[in-house]
Amino acid sequence: MRLVLVGTSHHHAPVELRERVALDREQAAELAVRLGEAVCLSTCNRTELYVVAEDADDAERRAVDALAELEPEVEQALYRLRDQAAAHHLFRVAAGLDSLVPGEGEILGQVRAAYEAGTPGPLLERVFRQALHAGRKVRAQTAIGESPASVSAAAAALAEQVFGELRGSAVLLIGAGKISGQAARNLRTRGARIAFVANSKTDRTELEAQLAEVDVVVSSTSFSGYVLDAPTVERARRGKQLLLIDLAVPRDLDPAIHDLDGCYLYDIDDLEAIVSETIAGRRGEAERAEAIVAAEADKFHEWQASLDVVPAIASLRARAEEIREAELRKAEGVLGRLDESQRRAVESITSQIVNKLLHLPTVRLKQAAAAADGGVYAEAVRHLFGLGEDER
Amino acid sequence: MAELLFWPALVLYGEAAVGYLGDARRPGAAGRAATWGVRLGWVLQTALLGVQAAREAGFPWGTWAGSLNLFVWLVVGAYLIWGCRKPYRLLGLAVMPLAAALLVVARAGGGTGVGTRSHYSNLFLVLHVGLVLAAFAGFTLAAALSALYLWQERRLKRRETTILRRPAPSLATLDRLASRTVAFSLPALTLGIAVGIARLISSGDHVDALVVATGVTWLIWAGYLALRTTRGWTGRRAAYLALAGFALVIVVRLALPVTHFT
Numbered sequence: 001m002r003l004v005l006v007g008t009s010h011h012h013a014p015v016e017l018r019e020r021v022a023l024d025r026e027q028a029a030e031l032a033v034r035l036g037e038a039v040c041l042s043t044c045n046r047t048e049l050y051v052v053a054e055d056a057d058d059a060e061r062r063a064v065d066a067l068a069e070l071e072p073e074v075e076q077a078l079y080r081l082r083d084q085a086a087a088h089h090l091f092r093v094a095a096g097l098d099s100l101v102p103g104e105g106e107i108l109g110q111v112r113a114a115y116e117a118g119t120p121g122p123l124l125e126r127v128f129r130q131a132l133h134a135g136r137k138v139r140a141q142t143a144i145g146e147s148p149a150s151v152s153a154a155a156a157a158l159a160e161q162v163f164g165e166l167r168g169s170a171v172l173l174i175g176a177g178k179i180s181g182q183a184a185r186n187l188r189t190r191g192a193r194i195a196f197v198a199n200s201k202t203d204r205t206e207l208e209a210q211l212a213e214v215d216v217v218v219s220s221t222s223f224s225g226y227v228l229d230a231p232t233v234e235r236a237r238r239g240k241q242l243l244l245i246d247l248a249v250p251r252d253l254d255p256a257i258h259d260l261d262g263c264y265l266y267d268i269d270d271l272e273a274i275v276s277e278t279i280a281g282r283r284g285e286a287e288r289a290e291a292i293v294a295a296e297a298d299k300f301h302e303w304q305a306s307l308d309v310v311p312a313i314a315s316l317r318a319r320a321e322e323i324r325e326a327e328l329r330k331a332e333g334v335l336g337r338l339d340e341s342q343r344r345a346v347e348s349i350t351s352q353i354v355n356k357l358l359h360l361p362t363v364r365l366k367q368a369a370a371a372a373d374g375g376v377y378a379e380a381v382r383h384l385f386g387l388g389e390d391e392r
Numbered sequence: 393m394a395e396l397l398f399w400p401a402l403v404l405y406g407e408a409a410v411g412y413l414g415d416a417r418r419p420g421a422a423g424r425a426a427t428w429g430v431r432l433g434w435v436l437q438t439a440l441l442g443v444q445a446a447r448e449a450g451f452p453w454g455t456w457a458g459s460l461n462l463f464v465w466l467v468v469g470a471y472l473i474w475g476c477r478k479p480y481r482l483l484g485l486a487v488m489p490l491a492a493a494l495l496v497v498a499r500a501g502g503g504t505g506v507g508t509r510s511h512y513s514n515l516f517l518v519l520h521v522g523l524v525l526a527a528f529a530g531f532t533l534a535a536a537l538s539a540l541y542l543w544q545e546r547r548l549k550r551r552e553t554t555i556l557r558r559p560a561p562s563l564a565t566l567d568r569l570a571s572r573t574v575a576f577s578l579p580a581l582t583l584g585i586a587v588g589i590a591r592l593i594s595s596g597d598h599v600d601a602l603v604v605a606t607g608v609t610w611l612i613w614a615g616y617l618a619l620r621t622t623r624g625w626t627g628r629r630a631a632y633l634a635l636a637g638f639a640l641v642i643v644v645r646l647a648l649p650v651t652h653f654t
Contacts, residue, residue: 143420147556147559148556157556157559160562161544161555161556161559161560161562161563162548164565239624239627241564258549261627261628262627262628264548264549270551274551274553274556276553277553277557278556278557281554281557
């Protein structure tokens with residue numbers, strides 16, 4: 001059986017094209033059923049079809065046709081991979097190495113969902129399970145997914161650097177831009193609560209009163225001057241710790257606030273510099289992750305190659321067992337005089353002889369299969385031991 | 393036997409100190425190796441103390457150098473409570489070089505061998521030396537936490553771009569852990585001093601420089617807790633005060649005590 005991958009991703013197609021071949025969970029499941037033994041992985045960055053068939057060319061053609069049906073233009077942006085290369089690609093995808101932001105965490109769940117919605121047989125079962133294992137291993141053994149990769153996530157992570165556990169921390173939102181909304185969501189996800197949302201109509205006294213109560217301020221207004229200056233913050237805080245995130249351009253918060261004891265002010269440039277650094281760090285970790293993925297791909301290759309020699313090994317063992325049993329039957333006259341424990345000992349000894357004799361040939365056959373000589377060795381074994389001759 | 397245990401323990405503490413330095417530059421394997429160095433080194437030092445205890449009829453750490461050996465063991469033991477957790481590995485950068493250096497000093501003073509028995513009673517030494525050293529070990533850890541606090545605060549103030557790539561424990565956590573450690577250590581020091589003073593009065597001995605310096609140390613750490621609760625001294629100010637208190641601990645531990653038990 002051959003593994004075939006046909007797909008497109010953010011490396012090969014712009015979003016206008018990708019969105020036309022994007023599939024929801026139900027559509028992906030239907031397409032998988034139509035293709036036979038298949039899994040359809042469709043996310044905002046990629047649509048990929050993994051198909052298993054005896055005839056790889058036919059499987060590839062059917063997969064290409066299925067995607068071209070959705071959008072004919074996509075055919076120019078498709079990549080086509082087979083067997084170990086396809087598995088290696090899937091392992092990289094699951095590990096987040098093929099993502100726009102290296103190590104992003106969502107992809108592993110998306111691979112799992114695609115696998116569960118697909119129609120996998122033994123080969124796809126194996127390759128997807130191993131991909132999920134590789135993804136988990138990369139995240140456990142490298143720091144590729146540990147640091148935030150967006151401004152909003154960085155703001156929340158900074159709050160954790162100051163306050164630790166954010167459960168119970170209070171957040172003051174000034175204005176409501178898109179990024180500040182995302183930052184607020186990130187803070188809420190980590191346990192913080194939005195204590196107050198201030199806008200242009202909020203009274204100054206009310207704003208200062210809220211400032212004294214909160215731990216984090218996220219500001220994003222279109223106001224041209226400073227919404228908060230250093231003396232106001234100093235008056236309200238009295239030395240207590242406060243993290244201020246200024247996402248506005250022009251800036252909302254007086255830069256002098258950062259010089260106050262216990263106050264930490266980060267503007268959009270500071271956050272973007274931190275995100276660039278964390279992404280660079282992820283790329284550094286990606287080298288270690290690539291090594292883990294390559295090792296998993298090698299294991300898959302060995303497993304897939306061993307499938308070629310499994311029938312020969314099974315026939316060889318069956319033939320040996322058949323001979324052993326026949327010889328024991330021939331010796332029935334002698335063995336009949338033995339008691340039960342002596343008979344069991346003879347059974348055990350003959351089985352051990354057979355197993356020990358066949359152990360090395362079995363190992364060597366699997367090794368040869370991994371080195372691409374499996375077919376030749378399997379044929380030699382069939383010829384030498386006369387396997388399958390009765391059927392012929 | 394003591395020799396066979398001392399050297400591997402010292403090597404492992406040294407390895408941990410170097411490992412933590414490597415971990416600060418590139419987090420990962422070096423940090424894990426360092427943590428194992430601390431664990432195994434501490435186990436070996438525990439065995440060393442066990443051998444010393446088994447060979448002596450009395451309390452074997454009553455001398456200046458012997459008490460330093462016990463002090464190192466207590467500091468590393470206290471560090472192990474948090475040090476094995478990934479975010480606190482950086483703490484090892486402050487604790488382990490100090491532990492390795494003090495262990496060398498303890499050996500130079502003969503505190504890691506056998507046959508250095510004091511003429512004081514066992515119960516007195518266990519209570520006085522044990523409690524004072526346990527408190528000092530706690531203060532050392534609190535000072536290390538405070539140093540880590542100041543380092544982390546400086547990173548936040550300088551808006552270092554690597555702050556999330558190499559995260560440290562949060563400011564709030566470090567501040568809280570330091571104050572808790574002091575809150576546990578101060579009663580031990582108080583009790584240890586009380587036992588020492590009771591003996592001093594009963595024997596009619598003089599107050600020496602070490603006793604005075606220990607009293608000042610007590611005042612600083614008591615002030616740390618008092619200022620924290622009454623005047624809201626947390627964060628940077630509390631961290632600086634903890635470092636000042638630790639400087640006195642070092643003076644008391646290394647500079648003054650040579651004649652205290654003679």
